[in-house]
Amino acid sequence: MGMDERKFKILQAIIDDYILTAVPVGSRTISKKYDMGLSSATIRNEMSDLEELGYLDQPHVSAGRVPSAKAYRLYVDQLLRSGRIQSDSEAAVRAHFLGRMRQMEDVIDHAAQVLSSLTNYTAVVLTPSAPQPHIRTLQLVPVSSTSALVVIVTDSGIVRDTVIRVSDQLDSDTLYAISKTLTQELAGHTLQEAVSLLPGISSRMQDNERLLQGLSGFFQESAGSAVPAHVAIGGTSNMLSYPEYSDMEKARSFLSLMETRDKLAAIIAQQGEMAFTVRIGPETGVPEMADCSIVTATYSTHAGQQGTIGVIGPTRMQYSRVLSILGTMGHQLSELFGDE
Amino acid sequence: MGMDERKFKILQAIIDDYILTAVPVGSRTISKKYDMGLSSATIRNEMSDLEELGYLDQPHVSAGRVPSAKAYRLYVDQLLRSGRIQSDSEAAVRAHFLGRMRQMEDVIDHAAQVLSSLTNYTAVVLTPSAPQPHIRTLQLVPVSSTSALVVIVTDSGIVRDTVIRVSDQLDSDTLYAISKTLTQELAGHTLQEAVSLLPGISSRMQDNERLLQGLSGFFQESAGSAVPAHVAIGGTSNMLSYPEYSDMEKARSFLSLMETRDKLAAIIAQQGEMAFTVRIGPETGVPEMADCSIVTATYSTHAGQQGTIGVIGPTRMQYSRVLSILGTMGHQLSELFGDE
DNA sequence: AGTTAGCACTCGTTCGAGGTGAGTGCTAAC
DNA sequence: GTTAGCACTCACCTCGAACGAGTGCTAACT
Numbered sequence: 139m140g141m142d143e144r145k146f147k148i149l150q151a152i153i154d155d156y157i158l159t160a161v162p163v164g165s166r167t168i169s170k171k172y173d174m175g176l177s178s179a180t181i182r183n184e185m186s187d188l189e190e191l192g193y194l195d196q197p198h199v200s201a202g203r204v205p206s207a208k209a210y211r212l213y214v215d216q217l218l219r220s221g222r223i224q225s226d227s228e229a230a231v232r233a234h235f236l237g238r239m240r241q242m243e244d245v246i247d248h249a250a251q252v253l254s255s256l257t258n259y260t261a262v263v264l265t266p267s268a269p270q271p272h273i274r275t276l277q278l279v280p281v282s283s284t285s286a287l288v289v290i291v292t293d294s295g296i297v298r299d300t301v302i303r304v305s306d307q308l309d310s311d312t313l314y315a316i317s318k319t320l321t322q323e324l325a326g327h328t329l330q331e332a333v334s335l336l337p338g339i340s341s342r343m344q345d346n347e348r349l350l351q352g353l354s355g356f357f358q359e360s361a362g363s364a365v366p367a368h369v370a371i372g373g374t375s376n377m378l379s380y381p382e383y384s385d386m387e388k389a390r391s392f393l394s395l396m397e398t399r400d401k402l403a404a405i406i407a408q409q410g411e412m413a414f415t416v417r418i419g420p421e422t423g424v425p426e427m428a429d430c431s432i433v434t435a436t437y438s439t440h441a442g443q444q445g446t447i448g449v450i451g452p453t454r455m456q457y458s459r460v461l462s463i464l465g466t467m468g469h470q471l472s473e474l475f476g477d478e
Numbered sequence: 479m480g481m482d483e484r485k486f487k488i489l490q491a492i493i494d495d496y497i498l499t500a501v502p503v504g505s506r507t508i509s510k511k512y513d514m515g516l517s518s519a520t521i522r523n524e525m526s527d528l529e530e531l532g533y534l535d536q537p538h539v540s541a542g543r544v545p546s547a548k549a550y551r552l553y554v555d556q557l558l559r560s561g562r563i564q565s566d567s568e569a570a571v572r573a574h575f576l577g578r579m580r581q582m583e584d585v586i587d588h589a590a591q592v593l594s595s596l597t598n599y600t601a602v603v604l605t606p607s608a609p610q611p612h613i614r615t616l617q618l619v620p621v622s623s624t625s626a627l628v629v630i631v632t633d634s635g636i637v638r639d640t641v642i643r644v645s646d647q648l649d650s651d652t653l654y655a656i657s658k659t660l661t662q663e664l665a666g667h668t669l670q671e672a673v674s675l676l677p678g679i680s681s682r683m684q685d686n687e688r689l690l691q692g693l694s695g696f697f698q699e700s701a702g703s704a705v706p707a708h709v710a711i712g713g714t715s716n717m718l719s720y721p722e723y724s725d726m727e728k729a730r731s732f733l734s735l736m737e738t739r740d741k742l743a744a745i746i747a748q749q750g751e752m753a754f755t756v757r758i759g760p761e762t763g764v765p766e767m768a769d770c771s772i773v774t775a776t777y778s779t780h781a782g783q784q785g786t787i788g789v790i791g792p793t794r795m796q797y798s799r800v801l802s803i804l805g806t807m808g809h810q811l812s813e814l815f816g817d818e
Numbered sequence: 819a820g821t822t823a824g825c826a827c828t829c830g831t832t833c834g835a836g837g838t839g840a841g842t843g844c845t846a847a848c
Numbered sequence: 849g850t851t852a853g854c855a856c857t858c859a860c861c862t863c864g865a866a867c868g869a870g871t872g873c874t875a876a877c878t
Contacts, residue, residue: 162870164869164870164871165870165871166869166870176821176822177821177822177823178822178870179821179822179823179824179872180820180821180822182870182871182872183820183821183872185871186871186872196871197830198828198829198830198870199827199828199829199870199871199872200827200828200829200830200868200869200870200871201829201830201869201870201871202869202870202871203870274621275619275620275621275650277617277619279615279617279619279629279631280615280631281614281615281631287629287631289619289627289629291619291620291621291627310615310658310661314654318650321650372737373737374714374733374737375730375733375734375736375737378726378729378730378733379730384726386718386724389718389729390715390718390719393714393715393718393733394715396715397712397713397714397715502840502841504840504841504842505841505842506840506841516850516851517850517851517852518841518851519843519850519851519852519853520849520850520851522841522842522843523843523850525842526842526843536842537859538841538857538858538859539841539842539843539856539857539858540839540840540841540842540856540857540858540859541840541841541842541858541859542840542841542842543841
């Protein structure tokens with residue numbers, strides 16, 4: 139007994155139906171709603187086979203069948219192989235980007251909003267995680283008499299900043315001079331390298347212990363954080379509309395996971411070389427998401443950095459729709475960040 | 479029939495009990511658990527009076543009584559009048575701030591986290607909304623050959639930044655020179671004023687149409703946004719643990735409100751001159767929060783700007799606990815931002 | 819050999835009846 | 849003014865019956 143054409147068609151019908159209704163689907167439903175010229179009895183036999191093959195689960199003996207993770211896997215693989223994820227949703231996505239937005243974070247936030255409202259699932263958007271960003275410019279901006287803002291521009295175009303304390307003898311011009319020196323010395327180096335270079339520079343400059351200490355700390359912190367600069371989340375409340383989350387405890391643990399952004403980022407960021415990644419149920423590796431699926435795609439910036447966008451939904455997710463929207467969104471973001 | 483001492487004590491007991499259990503409380507419970515030397519029958523008579531006075535509601539004829547919004551109002555007023563909100567929770571709050579944190583936004587985010595985990599409700603923290611921030615320093619940092627980052631430091635210590643396009647003839651030194659000129663001209667002025675000053679300055683400088691246009695746009699945008707710079711939210715999932723939110727639809731609409739940060743900020747920011755504001759149920763003015771209470775407090779920065787911290791929970795909120803924690807947290811934040 | 823009709827069987831769901839108990843309001847006695 | 853007692857209400861739980869969607873199997877049909 140193998141997986142023939144007909145079995146696959148039936149399986150597909152079951153998945154389609156289940157995605158829409160979230161109700162175990164019976165043989166009669168298939169034979170009537172999806173006219174495949176077969177009686178319910180025949181479908182029944184096939185379904186029995188499909189169950190034996192591991193594609194269907196039966197919640198109770200007298201309930202309909204429910205697609206297993208394996209079934210979704212097959213379904214999605216098929217979807218991806220067929221390649222043609224039509225992007226009729228392109229217009230919708232594009233329309234949302236009309237407003238000019240400048241900063242990456244704004245775009246990211248907005249993208250998450252759009253993504254969740256288009257899909258009705260939860261959306262997560264990560265800024266590119268530069269594995270080792272190289273410093274391009276460093277500048278100190280006086281904030282008060284005793285503190286300055288450090289702005290670092292890296293080659294990934296991402297700006298990091300923090301306020302550090304400085305001795306109160308430093309006026310704007312001095313700070314600028316220091317900025318120039320530091321930029322000259324550090325440009326092209328990674329943050330990691332900068333940490334070890336700093337002491338050498340310090341000796342050649344009039345001592346600004348405090349400033350350099352602050353800088354060093356900041357570098358280390360930034361270099362150490364593998365976490366992408368920003369995590370935007372949208373539509374967490376969408377999950378509550380799905381019956382699979384009518385169990386409060388489940389909903390709570392899901393939401394609580396969404397609140398710990400770094401954990402979430404780590405989960406989403408597991409993205410390979412592929413254009414799309416689809417992780418179904420247990421494949422997510424996160425117990426709280428045992429019956430969620432995560433679909434991610436990437437976008438890239440002019441610096442070749444990769445960012446990730448993802449959608450989290452129930453395993454009976456509208457995969458084809460989600461893939462299509464993610465694809466379009468990814469393109470849009472790449473365009474937006476790529477043309478600088 | 480008026481509100482005498484004894485009635486008040488009984489009412490207080492009812493509120494205390496209901497806050498803990500979320501179950502309508504009966505006369506017997508009061509006479510037994512809170513020994514006031516009265517039989518249930520007497521309590522019953524008093525409760526009947528209290529209901530007539532509008533302090534209690536009865537869900538069904540044979541259920542216990544539930545405090546009304548009016549009752550909470552009385553309770554809270556009493557709490558505030560008594561003044562002594564003891565801050566035994568000070569230690570807990572303080573411990574959480576040991577780690578050094580630099581940027582305001584980090585602090586804000588963290589504060590929201592701490593606040594929600596201490597109270598088990600939802601916490602919201604707003605950065606101060608400077609009504610008209612005055613420019614202190616303005617600096618341009620080159621990002622790429624055709625774009626620069628504008629950093630504005632205002633007297634409220636808040637840094638705003640954005641990336642704008644510049645013509646490609648501008649190197650770092652030129653940008654710094656321009657920055658100096660602009661700082662000289664604009665320091666002490668509000669963003670609003672800066673918009674009208676820009677054209678005048680432009681004429682005295684070598685024309686950098688593009689740059690000045692970008693700046694002008696940014697000023698206008700920043701000046702226009704009455705919305706505080708940052709809204710941090712924590713513990714939205716906490717709400718799901720309370721039985722009043724076992725209704726999914728309610729939970730959904732609540733969460734969805736939490737997701738629209740600007741709406742939320744507008745709601746929270748309605749803070750008068752008082753140290754504390756407590757809005758109970760309908761007093762919030764938001765239909766989605768008909769059975770929530772919002773408690774807010776303020777903190778202030780060295781510039782005299784006021785930020786807001788708030789806790790959102792069910793009407794049967796542990797007011798005294800929340801007020802105490804908010805008070806402590808407010809102090810901590812004020813200290814943190816005030817000593818700069 | 820594959821397909822279908824028919825039928826017995828399973829089991830979750832719905833619905834109503836009856837019992838239970840927490841709580842009230844009233845009255846009469848202290 | 850307080851309390852004991854009692855009748856009454858009504859949400860909630862439980863149980864069982866009826867229901868029905870769905871299955872698996874067998875036998876007949878093409």
